[in-house]
Amino acid sequence: MNQYLKKSLLSFIIFTTFSYESAYQLSDNNNNIEFVDKELSKNYDVCVIGTGYVGLVLGSGLAEIGNKVICLDIDSNKIDLLNNGVSPIFEPGIEDLILKNTTSRNLYFSCNLADSIKNSQVVVIAVGTPQGPDGKADLSAIYSAAETIGKNLNSYKVICIKSTVPIGTWQKVTKIIRDSCPENCDFDLVSLPEFLREGTAIYDSFNPSYNVVGTNSEKAVNILKSIFKDLFNKAPLLIVSNPTAETIKYSINSFLATKIAFINELANLCDNAGVDISEVTKCMALDHRIGKEYLKQGPGFGGSCFPKDVQALIKIMEEYNVEPKILKSVMDSNEYQKRIALKKLYHLIGQDLKNKTITILGLAFKSGTNDIRNSPAKDILEELVKSEANIKAYDPVAIPEMRRVFSKVNYCNSLEEAISNSDAIIIVTEWKEFTELHDLLPKLDKKPIIIDTKDILNLEHLKEQGFIVDSIGRSCKCK
Numbered sequence: 322m323n324q325y326l327k328k329s330l331l332s333f334i335i336f337t338t339f340s341y342e343s344a345y346q347l348s349d350n351n352n353n354i355e356f357v358d359k360e361l362s363k364n365y366d367v368c369v370i371g372t373g374y375v376g377l378v379l380g381s382g383l384a385e386i387g388n389k390v391i392c393l394d395i396d397s398n399k400i401d402l403l404n405n406g407v408s409p410i411f412e413p414g415i416e417d418l419i420l421k422n423t424t425s426r427n428l429y430f431s432c433n434l435a436d437s438i439k440n441s442q443v444v445v446i447a448v449g450t451p452q453g454p455d456g457k458a459d460l461s462a463i464y465s466a467a468e469t470i471g472k473n474l475n476s477y478k479v480i481c482i483k484s485t486v487p488i489g490t491w492q493k494v495t496k497i498i499r500d501s502c503p504e505n506c507d508f509d510l511v512s513l514p515e516f517l518r519e520g521t522a523i524y525d526s527f528n529p530s531y532n533v534v535g536t537n538s539e540k541a542v543n544i545l546k547s548i549f550k551d552l553f554n555k556a557p558l559l560i561v562s563n564p565t566a567e568t569i570k571y572s573i574n575s576f577l578a579t580k581i582a583f584i585n586e587l588a589n590l591c592d593n594a595g596v597d598i599s600e601v602t603k604c605m606a607l608d609h610r611i612g613k614e615y616l617k618q619g620p621g622f623g624g625s626c627f628p629k630d631v632q633a634l635i636k637i638m639e640e641y642n643v644e645p646k647i648l649k650s651v652m653d654s655n656e657y658q659k660r661i662a663l664k665k666l667y668h669l670i671g672q673d674l675k676n677k678t679i680t681i682l683g684l685a686f687k688s689g690t691n692d693i694r695n696s697p698a699k700d701i702l703e704e705l706v707k708s709e710a711n712i713k714a715y716d717p718v719a720i721p722e723m724r725r726v727f728s729k730v731n732y733c734n735s736l737e738e739a740i741s742n743s744d745a746i747i748i749v750t751e752w753k754e755f756t757e758l759h760d761l762l763p764k765l766d767k768k769p770i771i772i773d774t775k776d777i778l779n780l781e782h783l784k785e786q787g788f789i790v791d792s793i794g795r796s797c798k799c800k
C-alpha cells in the first residue's frame with residue numbers, strides 16, 4: 322500500500338468518525354486514487370477556491386452565518402488536515418469555527434474543484450497573488466482558477482475575485498472564463514476585495530467597517546446580499562465598478578503603509594530631537610482628519626500584504642505612466658526601518674558581536690500570527706547570523722517557520738530561557754506575553770541591554786532598575 326493511500330485511508334477513518342456521514346470512497350482506477358465525496362452531489366451556496374487566510378476565514382464565516390459552503394484547494398495535504406479538523410494556518414479561533422460548522426454540516430472541504438463549482442451558486446476566487454520577480458502581482462493562480470471555473474460553468478453563477486489583483490484583472494478573468502466555458506454560459510464577475518488582518522481575521526470578518534462590491538450587475542449584488550446577510554447591513558455597502566473595487570484595495574493598503582512609514586521616520590526624528598513620539602501621535606490621533614489607526618511606530622511593516630501591495634501599486638502606476646515617487650520612498654523608508662534595531666544595538670554594544678549573546682523576541686511579522694513573510698525579525702536575523710554572535714530567539718507560535726529559514730539560531734522554549742545570560746534583547750513584535758519581562762528581568766543575574774521596538778515595556782521603570790534600554794521614538798525616556 323503506498324504512502325498516499327495509507328494517508329488517505331487514515332483521513333477516511335478519522336474523518337468519518339470525527340464529523341458527519343459524508344464519506345470518501347476510495348477506488349483504485351488504473352493506479353489513480355479517486356475521491357468521490359458523496360456530499361458533492363448536494364448544492365452549495367458558496368464555494369471558495371483557496372484555503373489561505375482569506376479563503377478559509379471567509380468560507381468559515383459564511384458557513385457560520387448560515388450558508389452551505391465548500392472550501393477548495395488543489396493541495397490535498399491542506400484538505401486532509403482540514404477534514405481532520407486541523408487548520409493549515411495559525412489564526413486565533415479558526416479551528417473552533419471550522420469544527421462548529423463542519424459538525425453542523427454547513428462547511429465542507431474538498432479537492433474536487435469541478436463538481437464543487439458545478440454545484441455552487443457563488444464561486445469565490447481566494448487564491449494567492451504573491452509578488453512576482455518583476456515586482457508585479459503573480460496572477461497565475463487566479464488565471465488557473467478562472468479557467469477551471471469556466472470549464473465547469475453549468476448554470477448562471479456569481480464569480481467573485483477576493484484576492485488582491487491589479488486594475489483590469491476582472492477583464493482578463495472574464496475573458497478566460499468566457500473562452501473556456503460552454504456556449505451560452507451565463508455569469509457575473511464581481512470584484513470583492515478583502516480587508517481582514519491576520520491575527521484578528523475572524524473578528525474583522527464579523528465586524529467589517531465597510532464592504533466593497535465591484536460590479537454593474539444588480540442581480541449579482543442581490544445574490545451576494547442574500548449570502549452575506551447582516552454583514553452587508555451592519556456596515557456601509559459600497560457598490561462600485563470592478564476597476565474601482567480593484568483600485569480601492571491597493572489604495573487602502575498602500576495608504577496605511579505610507580502612514581506607518583511616515584510615523585516611523587517621525588519616530589526616528591523624535592529619537593534624535595529628544596522628543597517622545599507617543600505624545601506626538603496621541604495628539605495627531607485626536608485630529609479627526611488624521612485618525613488614530615496605524616500611527617504606531619515600530620521596526621517596519623511586514624507581512625504578505627503591505628510590502629507586496631505597495632510594490633504592485635508602484636508597478637501599476639508605472640504602467641499607467643504615473644511616477645510613484647511617494648510609494649517608492651515608502652518602500653525605501655521601510656527597508657531602512659527594518660534595520661533600525663540593529664543600528665541601535667551596534668551603538669549600545671559595539672560593532673563586534675563576537676561572544677555576545679543576542680536575544681530576538683518575536684519572529685513573525687506581528688503578534689497573533691506565525692506568518693514570517695517579510696517579518697522585520699528576518700532582516701535582523703539575516704544580519705546577525707553573519708556575525709559571530711550567539712543568537713537566541715523566542716516566539717509563542719512562529720519558531721517552526723523561522724527554523725526552516727535560519728537553522729543556526731538557538732530557538733528557546735520559553736521567554737525565561739530566551740532572556741537568560743543574554744547581552745542584549747531586541748523585542749520585534751508585540752505579544753502580550755512579552756510584557757511579563759517586567760517581572761522576569763529583575764530576577765536575572767546578568768542585566769541585558771533592552772531594545773523595545775514595539776514600545777510594550779515601561780522603559781523609565783526599567784531604567785530606574787539599572788537596565789540600559791532603548792526604543793523607537795521614545796529614546797528620551799531611556800537616557
Ligand code: UGA
Nearest residue numbers: 515516517518519581615616617619622623624626686687
Ligand atoms: C493588512 C491590512 O491591514 C488588511 O486590511 C488587509 O486585508 C490585509 O493587509 C491584506 O491585504 O490581506 P495584515 O497584513 O494582516 O493586514 O496586518 P496589519 O495588522 O495591517 O499589519 C501590517 C504591518 O504593519 C505589520 O507589520 C504591523 O506590525 C505594521 N503596523 C501596523 C505598524 O507598524 N504600525 C501600526 O500602527 C499598524
